[in-house]
Amino acid sequence: MITFNEKTKVFTLSTNKTSYAFxxxxxxxxxxLYWGKKLTNEINENxxxxxxxxxxxxxxxxxxxxxFMPLEYSQYGGGDSRICDFSAVYSDGSRVTKADFxxxxxxxxxxxxxxxxxxxAEKGDKVSTLAVTLFDKxxxxxxxxxxxxxxxxxxxxxxxxxxxxxxxxxxxxxxxGSVDFFGAPKSDIIHLDGTWARERFVTRxxxxxxxxxxQSNVGVSSHFYNPFIAVCDSDTTELxxxxxxxxxxxxxxxxxxTEVNAYGTIRAYMGINPREFEWVLQNGESFSSPEIILSYxxxxxSGMSRVFHNVIRNRVSKGKYRDIERFALINNWEATYFDIxxxxxxxxxxxxxxxxxxxxxxxxxWFGTRSNDKSGLGDWVENKDRLPGGIKGLAEKxxxxxxxxxxxxEPEMVNPDSDLYRAHPDWIIHTxxxxxxxxxxxxxxxxxxxxxxxxxxxAVGNILENANVSYVKWDMNRTMSEVGSALLDAEHQxxxxxxxxxxxxxxxxxxxxxxxNVLFEACASGGGRYDCGILQxxxxxxxxxxxxxVERIKIQYGTSFIYPYSSMGCHVSxxxxxxxxxxxxxxxxxxxxxxGQFGYELDLNKCTDEELQIAKKAVEDYRRLGExxxxxxxYRISSPFDSDVSVNEFISKDKNTVLVxxxxxxxxxxxxxxxxxxxxxxxxxxxxxxxKIYGGDYLMNKGIWYCNDFEYKSKILELNKK
Ligand code: GLA
Numbered sequence: 001m002i003t004f005n006e007k008t009k010v011f012t013l014s015t016n017k018t019s020y021a022f023x024x025x026x027x028x029x030x031x032x033l034y035w036g037k038k039l040t041n042e043i044n045e046n047x048x049x050x051x052x053x054x055x056x057x058x059x060x061x062x063x064x065x066x067x068f069m070p071l072e073y074s075q076y077g078g079g080d081s082r083i084c085d086f087s088a089v090y091s092d093g094s095r096v097t098k099a100d101f102x103x104x105x106x107x108x109x110x111x112x113x114x115x116x117x118x119x120x121a122e123k124g125d126k127v128s129t130l131a132v133t134l135f136d137k138x139x140x141x142x143x144x145x146x147x148x149x150x151x152x153x154x155x156x157x158x159x160x161x162x163x164x165x166x167x168x169x170x171x172x173x174x175x176x177g178s179v180d181f182f183g184a185p186k187s188d189i190i191h192l193d194g195t196w197a198r199e200r201f202v203t204r205x206x207x208x209x210x211x212x213x214x215q216s217n218v219g220v221s222s223h224f225y226n227p228f229i230a231v232c233d234s235d236t237t238e239l240x241x242x243x244x245x246x247x248x249x250x251x252x253x254x255x256x257x258t259e260v261n262a263y264g265t266i267r268a269y270m271g272i273n274p275r276e277f278e279w280v281l282q283n284g285e286s287f288s289s290p291e292i293i294l295s296y297x298x299x300x301x302s303g304m305s306r307v308f309h310n311v312i313r314n315r316v317s318k319g320k321y322r323d324i325e326r327f328a329l330i331n332n333w334e335a336t337y338f339d340i341x342x343x344x345x346x347x348x349x350x351x352x353x354x355x356x357x358x359x360x361x362x363x364x365x366w367f368g369t370r371s372n373d374k375s376g377l378g379d380w381v382e383n384k385d386r387l388p389g390g391i392k393g394l395a396e397k398x399x400x401x402x403x404x405x406x407x408x409x410e411p412e413m414v415n416p417d418s419d420l421y422r423a424h425p426d427w428i429i430h431t432x433x434x435x436x437x438x439x440x441x442x443x444x445x446x447x448x449x450x451x452x453x454x455x456x457x458x459a460v461g462n463i464l465e466n467a468n469v470s471y472v473k474w475d476m477n478r479t480m481s482e483v484g485s486a487l488l489d490a491e492h493q494x495x496x497x498x499x500x501x502x503x504x505x506x507x508x509x510x511x512x513x514x515x516x517n518v519l520f521e522a523c524a525s526g527g528g529r530y531d532c533g534i535l536q537x538x539x540x541x542x543x544x545x546x547x548x549x550v551e552r553i554k555i556q557y558g559t560s561f562i563y564p565y566s567s568m569g570c571h572v573s574x575x576x577x578x579x580x581x582x583x584x585x586x587x588x589x590x591x592x593x594x595x596g597q598f599g600y601e602l603d604l605n606k607c608t609d610e611e612l613q614i615a616k617k618a619v620e621d622y623r624r625l626g627e628x629x630x631x632x633x634x635y636r637i638s639s640p641f642d643s644d645v646s647v648n649e650f651i652s653k654d655k656n657t658v659l660v661x662x663x664x665x666x667x668x669x670x671x672x673x674x675x676x677x678x679x680x681x682x683x684x685x686x687x688x689x690x691x692k693i694y695g696g697d698y699l700m701n702k703g704i705w706y707c708n709d710f711e712y713k714s715k716i717l718e719l720n721k722k
Pocket of ligand 1: 333363364408475477523524525526542545
């Protein structure tokens, strides 16, 4: 619900459990007042007394100094010395923006953001949107702030639209929003960082003075930092305390962080990275920012994550596969790498079928001259030496086994050694006069261009049209460098990265509409583009190229801070593991992968009978338990980063079924007793575990006995309410 109280001048946005409020000061300035646990009473007029004049700061708003006020949307030039949401250069060279409150509107439901993915409302959802217009009279510029309130999901989304009715101007920063926190005496910032094969490790630091930011400036959300931050009280744990999450619905360069002012207010911000962005707006044009999802919970970090999980799996991801059980697949990449032919793929599929796998995915190497990563990328024509019947013929053979067929593409890229590059050398992202750097021997196609988007869409579309493909792995294996486009003039070169994203989203939008029965899975050298933007089109992402089970526990743990397990592609691979050389038991690898979107990444023909039995049971478990892993609530009971045993609990929404995943990463002989305290159970009910009955309150307050005395003794415990 959204209200504006004319008397107190307070806007209040309420979800079932949270409130977010800001006040209108002197009918001009929007001042942030509150975000947290739901308020039962309205904020009264006295809110203005909380602010006083401060020295050494401009006093443009009566006695209030902008530099120290908690602002809803800060603009550069009026004396706010912190990171500002908006800054622009006008036709006269001036850089000052002063847009004050003009009016507001409350709309039922939620408007789409043109050209960009965004959280959507479905019929029957309690969703309303507040649009507040700020107006800079001198420049005839409007800044419209959008807040959508998803009441049942306890989430609020924010985005901004800039409308220029004045002379041509250049935006050089337009963040999607910031929240000026009053915070706890001590607060922490959490972010997810890493690199290839080590994505989304959790970093938690105290918010000290100054600015702490994470960013991507490489045109994709990236392995290095994920477009997510959380701010929490320093004593917030996984299960209790205040946690405020920010997730960005965008897959390109971004910035997010916190800045503390001299009086202790924290500004948490998120948006397109201004360092890689400029946008020219002519008279009559507008620019829309991507959206932020705000998630607050007083049930700790797991509570914050549950809000994100519910929103992402239900109102970010779209299409047929959003709600239904997905595939149990086998992918040939780690089994064969580039050394493929039809016979090998069919043999891998046959064995997989025997243990209940339903989908065979053919990875890289099936097209053009692609027998390694040096050539052929971009030439999406089957290699008939390897696949005599083409993709169509192979798909038929796989279908003949009673399985679905899936296929790998990397449509956004090109090898310089390819027919496509030879025909269109200007189709790549590049800067005139500079040698374009290569990553994995490849260059990025310039999706800021319409003609390139059309090529990509047709190349993929033609294959999908002609063969029975049920699943696409959409890969993207490099970041951007030497960014520029052959088609844009000097003035517009700063727009390339964002235009690329608009191009990509349009291609993905068209293809997913045209092929509604195809399940698309995103990949970017593993999890290099794992974000809420991509999840709108593809409900799952190949979580990491690191398939080692011990490392995967950490990667999946960090990923779950914002993304649900239903979005994580998790496969069992061979040992010794190809990335790290470690050997773990087969059942351990299965238990780590089962909660995600499960599959195999090996040749089952090389497994022992005992391994095949475990492999078969894992497929059965995945099918039987998937509903709870993918639609239930997650409680992270203990972290792989700071304990020897990592525990995740998943509980069905009706609290009837509880799954407890226990993964020791190292064990000791004669280990001490441990009790794993569960959370979120019905405390008055009894639960059955292995034929024995326990009280819900006993399980939460004393816990389940566990002894970590044998290396890699993983378990998935199933408890059922009696
Ligand atoms: C990337 C992906 C892998 C695999 C290879 C193929 O590295 O992350 O899973 O598909 O490309 O070249």
